[in-house]
Amino acid sequence: MSSAVPPSPSPLAVRGPLVFQPVRRRRCGACRTGPLGLLVLSDGQPRCLDCVDLAHLVYLPRGDTALTRRSREESALSAVVVRFHRRRGRYERQGVLVEEAALARAEARCLADAEARARRRERDAARRAAQDVRFQAAFAAEILRLFPGCPTHRAAAVAGHAGLRGSGRVGRSAAGRALSEGAVTAAVRAAVRHVDTPYDRLLMEGVAWKEARLRVAGTVAAVLDAWRAGAS
Numbered sequence: 001m002s003s004a005v006p007p008s009p010s011p012l013a014v015r016g017p018l019v020f021q022p023v024r025r026r027r028c029g030a031c032r033t034g035p036l037g038l039l040v041l042s043d044g045q046p047r048c049l050d051c052v053d054l055a056h057l058v059y060l061p062r063g064d065t066a067l068t069r070r071s072r073e074e075s076a077l078s079a080v081v082v083r084f085h086r087r088r089g090r091y092e093r094q095g096v097l098v099e100e101a102a103l104a105r106a107e108a109r110c111l112a113d114a115e116a117r118a119r120r121r122e123r124d125a126a127r128r129a130a131q132d133v134r135f136q137a138a139f140a141a142e143i144l145r146l147f148p149g150c151p152t153h154r155a156a157a158v159a160g161h162a163g164l165r166g167s168g169r170v171g172r173s174a175a176g177r178a179l180s181e182g183a184v185t186a187a188v189r190a191a192v193r194h195v196d197t198p199y200d201r202l203l204m205e206g207v208a209w210k211e212a213r214l215r216v217a218g219t220v221a222a223v224l225d226a227w228r229a230g231a232s
Contacts, residue, residue, distance in 0.1 A: 017054060019084035020045070021094055038081065038097075049097075054079060057097035066117065068096055069107050075102035127171075128165065136163045137176070143188055144180045147227035150188070154195075163188035192223045 019038050025036030025124055029045030039046040049055040057079065072078045075098040082091040096104075107115065109171035110117075139159035143150055162176065164167050170176045170190070175183035193199045203209060 001214060008073070014082075015222050017052070017079040019049070019054070019079045019081045019097060020046075021081060023084050023086065033181065040079075054097060054100070058100045058103055059095055059097055060103060061095040062093055064110075067106055067110050069207060070106035071098040071103050074105045075099040078102075109143060134165065136160050137188075139163050139176075143182050146184060147188060147224065149230045154191070156158060158191040161191065188227075189220055192220050193224055196220070196223050217225040 016198065017040060019173055022036060025035040026039060026046050027047035028036060028039070028051055029042075030047055030051045033048045033050070034048060036048055038051045039048055040049070041047070042052060049057070054077075057075075057077065061066060062068065074205075077099060081094045081096060081099040083094050084090070085092050090137040103189055136156075136159040139162065140152075143158060144152070147155075170183050170186050173183060176187070193213070193216055197219045199212050199216045202212040202215060205229040207215070
């Protein structure tokens, strides 16, 4: 089992001790305990939580933002737990270590206002839904302005697909939210490619996406030109 240290001793700016979830199996450089589930770097060497006086803390995984924040507020000593994500090449937070009594107090606080927080989440969800409806309506209107021959139901479908919150599609980009002509046209072009050409079938047949796009480019351009001219 290797005792090599994680890729960087200072991957994140955090308050308090920093604890690592090792990617590989490691032993403590002091007491040789291992393999370690959590470790701290000291003088460039891994140390177990017992050796650095953090073993009395309990682990709270990430996921509940309110509980994490309140647990750290209640705990005189706390530590952030991180793990190195190889594909992304960076450290990411996994949770925190806090005092057990502090976690219990934080859980009690969260339970006490759980109903209020649930109502706030409902209000926020309703507000976001209303914003999405207005944005998608504006996106569809811009499609029809640029492509007056586009059927109304197609414009609505493109706007709903491109503007889906959290989708990462062009409608949610900065250009898309600004209703730029380039972003709107890109959304329409993508919809035509999938709906009005054999593009999807070509992909299923194993054709590379770049080649498939080339094969259907003429059809896509013809539909867009017709819609620009006002022909449905």
